[in-house]
Amino acid sequence: MxxxxxxxxxxxxxxxxxxxxxxxxxxxxxxxxxxxxxxxxxxxxxxxxxxxxxxxxxxxxxxxxxxxIARIDVPEGGTGWKDVVRRRVLSARRALLRHRWAAQVIESRTGPTPAVLEYLDSMIGAFRDGGFSVDLTHHAMHAMGSRLLGFSQELFDDSGNAAPSGGAEELAAGAAMAARYPRIAELAAGAAHDSTSTVGRSCDDQFEFEFALDLILDGLEKLHQRGWTSAGAGAPGAT
Known part of the structure; x- marks a missing residue:
């Protein structure tokens, strides 16, 4: 045939x-x-x-x-809100690391797509099911920002923080930069770890992402335990 x-x-x-x-x-x-x-x-x-x-x-x-976004894992039930949120955010990050272009495209959209809306709705549900008030959940979503989707905009790009090659012009430029912005130079020098560091020669993106994520989640946990409200905190416009 x-x-x-x-x-x-x-x-x-x-x-x-x-x-x-x-x-x-x-x-x-x-x-x-x-x-x-x-x-x-x-x-x-x-x-x-x-x-x-x-x-x-x-x-x-x-x-x-x-x-x-549809490929982000949904954690199995039976865990607390903090674990659910953390695991889902890190799953979102893995999805975006597999598709490096995705964060740029997400930011370029004029509004959230259906899958993003469904994902955000489920994340709100994780906070609410964990006992968060609508008020605290609202502020939690603002604090999490794009981290909910697995990415964040970094203030500094330290990809160029490798040691100078030793050329006279480059060394002079580096010295002038350090003299003008000493605190930035100090921070950049402190981020240039040796090869035995668990973070690596320069800032490790995953480490920094999880560091910030855990700071936010720990802070939200404390606010939740205190019964925090925006009105009680004197938020602008609160009555």
């Missing part, structure tokens, strides 16, 4: 297949490489065939975000 032509064996095009291919393309080549034409080439179809499933580039990006 003659083999079927390649087109006959190709899986039918649907929204899920389009989104999977888009995620894979962004993973391999970066989000900047993604276009409807390039995606159509990857799928072996004409660009117009995509628009039945994703009407435009923005909806394609929304769908890609939802594909990534």
């Amino acid at each position: 003659a083999q079927q032509p390649e087109a006959g064996r190709r899986a039918p095009l649907n929204r899920e297949r389009v989104l999977r291919a888009a995620v894979a393309l962004a993973d391999e080549n970066g989000i900047e490489s993604l276009s409807m034409r390039r995606l159509a080439q990857e799928l072996g179809v004409v660009p117009m065939a995509l628009y039945k499933h994703v009407p435009n580039k923005e909806q394609l990006l929304d769908g890609m975000v939802d594909t990534v």
